[in-house]
Every structure is written in structure tokens, then in C-alpha cells.
Amino acid sequence: MEELQSALRDRGLAVSYVPEKGRCLVTTNDFYPGEVIISQEPYVCVPNNSATESRCDGCFASGNLKKCSACQVVWYCGSTCQKSEWKLHRLECDALSKLDKDRQKSVTPSIRLMVKLYLRRKLQSEKTISATATDNYNLVEELVSHMKDIDEKQLVLYAQMANLVSLILQWPDINIKEIAENFSKLACNAHTICDSELRPLGTGLYPVVSIINHSCLPNAVLVFEGRLAVVRALQHMPKGAEVLISYIETAGSTMTRQKSLRQQYFFTCACPRCIKMGQQDDIRESAILEGYRCKDNICNGFLLRDSNDKGFVCQECGLIRSKEEVKKIAAEIRETSDKASKSLSSGNLKECISMHKMIEKLQQKLFHPFSISLMQTREKLLKMLMELNDWRAALSYCKLTIPVYQRVYQEFHPLLGLQYYTSGKLEWLGCLGTRRMLSNH
Numbered sequence: 001m002e003e004l005q006s007a008l009r010d011r012g013l014a015v016s017y018v019p020e021k022g023r024c025l026v027t028t029n030d031f032y033p034g035e036v037i038i039s040q041e042p043y044v045c046v047p048n049n050s051a052t053e054s055r056c057d058g059c060f061a062s063g064n065l066k067k068c069s070a071c072q073v074v075w076y077c078g079s080t081c082q083k084s085e086w087k088l089h090r091l092e093c094d095a096l097s098k099l100d101k102d103r104q105k106s107v108t109p110s111i112r113l114m115v116k117l118y119l120r121r122k123l124q125s126e127k128t129i130s131a132t133a134t135d136n137y138n139l140v141e142e143l144v145s146h147m148k149d150i151d152e153k154q155l156v157l158y159a160q161m162a163n164l165v166s167l168i169l170q171w172p173d174i175n176i177k178e179i180a181e182n183f184s185k186l187a188c189n190a191h192t193i194c195d196s197e198l199r200p201l202g203t204g205l206y207p208v209v210s211i212i213n214h215s216c217l218p219n220a221v222l223v224f225e226g227r228l229a230v231v232r233a234l235q236h237m238p239k240g241a242e243v244l245i246s247y248i249e250t251a252g253s254t255m256t257r258q259k260s261l262r263q264q265y266f267f268t269c270a271c272p273r274c275i276k277m278g279q280q281d282d283i284r285e286s287a288i289l290e291g292y293r294c295k296d297n298i299c300n301g302f303l304l305r306d307s308n309d310k311g312f313v314c315q316e317c318g319l320i321r322s323k324e325e326v327k328k329i330a331a332e333i334r335e336t337s338d339k340a341s342k343s344l345s346s347g348n349l350k351e352c353i354s355m356h357k358m359i360e361k362l363q364q365k366l367f368h369p370f371s372i373s374l375m376q377t378r379e380k381l382l383k384m385l386m387e388l389n390d391w392r393a394a395l396s397y398c399k400l401t402i403p404v405y406q407r408v409y410q411e412f413h414p415l416l417g418l419q420y421y422t423s424g425k426l427e428w429l430g431c432l433g434t435r436r437m438l439s440n441h
């Protein structure tokens, strides 16, 4: 711990402790918006490979990959990445090669992450790989596991996964209980590694970044530069401030956020947004983000359940919307969404787009213009239209999402920046298309 504190002191940081949260990271210098607070390479990481998509184990690139000829499980983009991973993969490769084909199929990214964790610990203890104050297994040992909070079903699953790890490693004195506990640690400490457009690529364990606690109104944000985790300030952070990032999607009602924090991280958030739960402002915001709209098209009022529980009352004009009407439209949305998923899985993008346009129309009838569900549908349309190179139509959906982004994300949030960037890129691509058309005539 002394070594870690000393390494952090040089970066203007310290580890502290708060009874209701456990360890926390605090600043010992001022940090300004956009400034890097801390960056860390992963202790271990894996790409989220599946039967349909593979990425390089070194840099997470896709395309032009070659399978490791020995184990036939791990992919590389070239010899540079293969060499950089070799010390660890040599051991993993031996272990994976001994598995039969069926067993190899059960080696999911989570199983590989755990196998790599144990191999890295072994290599560091043998000094084949060097350890530093911010890169050593002791830091993994100190991570919270919440073993006592996990339900029976989850414990059984972790035990089964631990047995598989043991079967792969074949170490005689391996501790199955410890592996199961490490799976629980990964669940509340590992991070999803995303690319610059915030698409998920893999999972990594960053034990120093994992000391940072959560807030739904964070003062910092975690982004990735390749596999490097980078925490940047979202606002001015004076000396002595606790560094806080958001573990979850912050665009949601307080109830939704609290539920997902309790389910995955086992705590009740008491951040400045969450303590307002049940207050007038919070009720209003939750109803706008996740509730229904006034049935009068001109009125943009949000609805709250009426006292007789007969329906929902518009808080602007007092008009009542019946439960039956709401249920009917919600059922139509569900039905169309099912059809859209089927057309997506059959690869019919054009049909999927027209289904989503129908969903959007139905959602416009039911939800408030700032609704998260409506925004998500428009986001899907934007992505699908971009796949078809229909820049103009994609731009129109991108523009519709921006006011919602502005409402739900803070000024310097990367998701908001990314949406502005997408909009600019689509404007440019649209103009380029028009110019080409003109020059062809």
C-alpha cells in the first residue's frame, strides 16, 4: 500500500477510505476539465471474441487476423502483437492446446480472463514479468468481491466456472474457492474496453482504476486509448476532491440507475442525483425520460399516474390518458420490435429500418420527446442508415438525438462529444455526396 501511495503521490492522487464506500481515490492536486487524472495498462485483458467476431489479442483490431497455429483459439493481427503477448500466451497456449474441441468452445472471454490472471500472477511471482507498485497481484487481492451479497445461483455458476479454469490450468494445488471469489471480483471491478466511438471491444482489469467509486453525477470519465484506461476530469477538481466516475449508463431515471447499481455493484447510491429520489424535480425528470406523453399532439406535457389509478394525467394540461390506450400502443411497440429483431437476424437491413421507423412512430405517440426509448430507436436507425451509406437520412436522426443527449449528459461527456462529431461527419459526407452527384451531371 505504501508503494502505491508513493506512486500515486507523484501523480497528485492518494488512496483514502470512506466507511460507506470503502477505498476511494482523492486528488492531492488540482485537475482541470479534460486533464488526465490517471492512466493504466490492464493487469489482464481479453477481446470479446464470439463465434461470429474475432479480434486480435494484442491490439483488439479486427480484420486480417491469423489464429495461433498451436492452440487454434487466440487470434493475432501480426507478429508484433503475437510477440508482445508471447510470454503469457506461451503458457496459455500449452493449456488450451490440451483441451478437446468441445471443451475449447466453452472457453469464453471471462474464462480466458481468469486463466490469464492466474498465469500473470505466476509469471510475476517467478519474475519472468516484472511487477511495479501499480501493476501487481496484491492490488487484485485488495479488490472488493461482494461474495457475501451474491445469491446461491450466481455462486454455483462461479464455482462451475472456477472448475473449468482449474481444468484448463491443471495446477495441483489451485484454490477453487479463490478462483470463484476472483470471478466475483471481476463482476464488480473489471471494465469494458471501448474504441474511440465507444463501441465495446473487450474486457480488462485495471486494479488502480478500480479504486475509483461511482457517482451518477461524476466529475471524471473513463475512456480507452487502445487498451490503456484513461480517466479524465469532466470539471475542475480541487485538491481533496474524490475522483468519481459513472459505472452505468447515467441516462435513466433514478429508480433505473439505483436498480442496476444494486444488482451489479451491491450498493445504494447516495450521489447528489440519487438523494433527490421522490422529490418533485426527480419525479418530473424520471417521467420525462421513461414515462408517457400527453395525448394532445401540441402539448408536450409529461404524465403521472392519476390518484384513482385509472390512467395518467398530463401535468401541463390535465388531459387524462387511459391505461388501456397506453397498454395497446405498448403492445404494438413490442410486437413490431420482435419483428424488427427477426429481420435483423435474417440480415434484412432495409426491412429492419422500415420496422424501426414504425416503432419510432408508435413511440412518438406514447413517449415524451425526451424519452430514452425513443432516443435509442433513433440511435439504431442512425447506425443502420450509416451502414447503408444513407448519410442524409442518418443525419436527420442524429440531429433528433442531440437535444436528448444534451439533457442527459454533462457538458464534457464523451458520448455528447461523439454525437456532435457524428453529426459533423454526416454533414460532410452528405455534402460530398451532393458534390459528386453535381459533378457527374
Ligand SMILES: C[S@@+](CC[C@H](N)C(=O)[O-])C[C@H]1O[C@@H](n2cnc3c(N)ncnc32)[C@H](O)[C@@H]1O
Binding pocket: 020, 021, 022, 023, 024, 142, 143, 144, 146, 188, 189, 210, 211, 212, 213, 214, 215, 264, 265, 266, 267, 268, 269, 270, 271
Ligand atoms: C470498483 S469498486 C470501487 C472501490 C471500492 N470502494 C474498494 O474499496 O475497493 C466498486 C465497489 O465500491 C463500492 N462503491 C462504489 N461506489 C460507491 C458509492 N457511490 N457508494 C457506496 N459504495 C460504492 C461498492 O461496494 C462497489 O461494489
